[in-house]
Amino acid sequence: MMGKVWLEKVRLKTAGLIFFALLSGGCSSPKEITQETNSPPKKPRLSPIQPKTIEVFNGKLTFIEMKIPLEDGVYDLSCLGVSPDSKENIVKMLVSEQNAQIYYVEDYYSEESQRTCFLTDKRIVLNVEIKQFPYKEERLRVAKSKVVLSLENQKRVEKEWLLTRDLYKTSAKSFLFNEPFRLPLYSKVTSDFGKRRVFNDLKKTSHLGTDFRAAVGVKIPSANSGRVVYTGNLFYTGNVVIIDHGMDIFSLYAHLSKIEVQAGEMVLKGQIIGRAGKTGRVSGPHLHWGVKIAGKAADGKSLVDASKQQFGLPL
Ligand SMILES: [Zn+2]
Numbered sequence: 524m525m526g527k528v529w530l531e532k533v534r535l536k537t538a539g540l541i542f543f544a545l546l547s548g549g550c551s552s553p554k555e556i557t558q559e560t561n562s563p564p565k566k567p568r569l570s571p572i573q574p575k576t577i578e579v580f581n582g583k584l585t586f587i588e589m590k591i592p593l594e595d596g597v598y599d600l601s602c603l604g605v606s607p608d609s610k611e612n613i614v615k616m617l618v619s620e621q622n623a624q625i626y627y628v629e630d631y632y633s634e635e636s637q638r639t640c641f642l643t644d645k646r647i648v649l650n651v652e653i654k655q656f657p658y659k660e661e662r663l664r665v666a667k668s669k670v671v672l673s674l675e676n677q678k679r680v681e682k683e684w685l686l687t688r689d690l691y692k693t694s695a696k697s698f699l700f701n702e703p704f705r706l707p708l709y710s711k712v713t714s715d716f717g718k719r720r721v722f723n724d725l726k727k728t729s730h731l732g733t734d735f736r737a738a739v740g741v742k743i744p745s746a747n748s749g750r751v752v753y754t755g756n757l758f759y760t761g762n763v764v765i766i767d768h769g770m771d772i773f774s775l776y777a778h779l780s781k782i783e784v785q786a787g788e789m790v791l792k793g794q795i796i797g798r799a800g801k802t803g804r805v806s807g808p809h810l811h812w813g814v815k816i817a818g819k820a821a822d823g824k825s826l827v828d829a830s831k832q833q834f835g836l837p838l
Contacts, residue, residue: 530790532554537566538750541716546619559671564576569623569644569646571592571646572591572642572646572647572648572708573589573590574648574649574650575587575589575649575650576649576650576651576652576675577627577649577650577651577652578651578652578654579627579628579629579651579652579653579654580629580647580653580656581629581630581631581633581653581654581655581656581824581829582628582629582630582656582658582716582717582731582820582821582822582830583628583656583821583825583828584585584626584628584630584814584816584822584826584827584829585627585628585629585829586624586625586626586627586755586760586768586830587623587625587626587627587832588622588623588624588625588832588833589622589623589624589648590623590649591618591621591622591623592621593618593621593623594618595620595771596617596618596696597615597616597617597618597696598614598615598616598642599614599615599616599643600614600615600616600625600640600641600642600648600649600692601613601615601640601641601642601643602614602639602640602651603637603638603639603640604633604634604635604636604637604638605637605638606634606635609635609638609780610630612629612630612633612638612640613817614626614627614628614640615770615771615817616648616816617697617698617770620713621770623648623835624698625649626705626771626772626816626826626829627649627651627747627815628771628816628819628821629651629653629685630687630819630830631717631729631731631819631821632638632822633653634655634730635653635669636652637650637651637652637653639651640650640683641684656717658717658718658719658729659715659717659718659719659834660718660719660720660721661714661718661719661720661721661804662720662721662724663720663721663806664722664806665722665723665725665804665805665806666674667711667723671725671726676758679758680758680759682732683757683758683759686753687698687753687757687765687821688818689766690752690753690773690823691765691771691773691815691817691818692818693767694767694769694771694773695767695770695773695815696752696769697769697770698748698768698769698770698772699747699748699749699750699768699769699789700748700749700766700768700769700792700830701834702747702792702835703747703827703830703831703836704746704747704768704774704792704823704826704827704830705744705746705747705792705793705827706735706746706812706823706824706827707735707743707744707745707746707774707776707810707812708735708736708737708741708743708810709789710723710733710735710736710737711735711736712733712734712736713736713809714730714733714734715730715733716730716733716820716822716823716824717729717730717731717809717822718730718773727803728787731813731820731823732775732777732811732812732813732814732820732821733811733812733813733823734810734811734812734825735810735812736808736809737799737809738799738808739798739799739800739801739808740780740781740798740799740800741760741798741799741810742795742798742799743776743779743793743795743799743810744792744794744795745766745774745776745790745791745792745793745796746766746774746812746823746826746827747766747768747774747792747794747830748768748769748789748790748791748792749766749767749769749774749789749790750766750767750787750788750789750790751764751765751766751768751784751785751786751787751788751789751790751796752765752766752773752786752787753786754782754784754785754786754809755805756802756803757817758803758804759777759803759804760775760777760804760811761777761778761779761800761801761802761803761804762776762777762778762779762780762781762797762800762801762802762803763767763775763776763777763778763779763803764776764779764780764782764784764797764808766790766796770800771816772814772815772816772826773813773814773815773816774813774814774815774826775811775812775813775814775815776793776796776797776810776811776812776816777803777810777811777812777813778799778800778801778802778803778805778808778809778810778811779797779798779799779800779802780797780798780799780800780802780808781797781798781803782796782797783795783796783797783798784796785812785838787830809824814826
């Protein structure tokens, strides 16, 4: 009798233990068990990084190369400003054989004077000193319907803004080019990047691209190799081609009369992607060339210079 009760108790206890084991230990990994039984887990030892201090202008691209004790791969740097309402700037960094390459762009509209860029483990990689570039102002007259937007056009513009914003999140995680960028055209620049524009004495915007003189039909080459991510007609840009060059670097060719590539297609540097035109919001035929880094506009000429530095060529 006594023996039977004892046996019952043991069985219950065992069942309970098994149940407990299933609840806790059953799901825990060997690593967690070690942490329970041994002294507190040691943090992995991180090699110190010698942060680099750089000077940048808002709206301009800067190429940075530095030694870094990290495994090969693509890292996101989080760059925070010093102002209390500072917007975070996420910058991609490619590491290969302990050599880091970064294309840094400070937003055109940024009013920060300093940023610190660090890894997820909080090690600082860059100290950024920001200076305001003296962009000029110009006054333009265009069709009234292109300045004061109808409700229908407002909705269209919003939709297109979301579409392009999402496109700029789809970049390849490596450079898709192995030589510097070129300017798409070598004709006269009719409007520089960053000019503040006042349309019909009314609406103020900034010109976040470079305008090149180009008659309707002039062949437009790609500024570098990459993958076409968008072709179509947007309200402001008209017929447009957008190319991903990898690592969040995109180039855009606007107001085209004809598009000669398709989305998804790989293109080579200098390959003709379309013909110049006057579609979209324009006062005459020209090529509007835009460069976006992670959705932020940058001066295309600064991309040409920065990429020359990447490949060790004189500016
Ligand atoms: Zn333009």
